[in-house]
Amino acid sequence: MPLGFIIFFIVMGIVAIAVFAYTFMMMFGTKTRSKMLARQMKSLRGMTDISKEDMESMMENLSEVSIKSRKKILEENEDDLKDIADANARINKDAVRETSKAIKDGFTSSSTYCKYCGSAIDSDSIYCNKCGKKLN
């Protein structure tokens, strides 16, 4: 069979299906169609209502379970968590202390740095005590 015939039959088939579908749709009047649509909407709404309720109870159960399991984990590892919290607090305290010390030093320090070797020296010294070069 030549290719032209095959294509022709496929196109004719599609047209026939389209015509059949159109006629089928036209068989129902506007009233029947709106009734069908209303019924579909109703059943759809019923389905969504059910699934909404199911979802809500499911979510409630899930959150309850997750809260319970989280509580259990926290209770089981209370000591470790306390240790971690203590360590964190210590680290923070140290960091705050060091930062405030650095700030205080920055404001009050009379030391400066040698422009030749970079070592810390007193700002009023004439010679660097590290490399011995004359300052200023």
Ligand SMILES: [Zn+2]
């Ligand atoms: Zn120096």
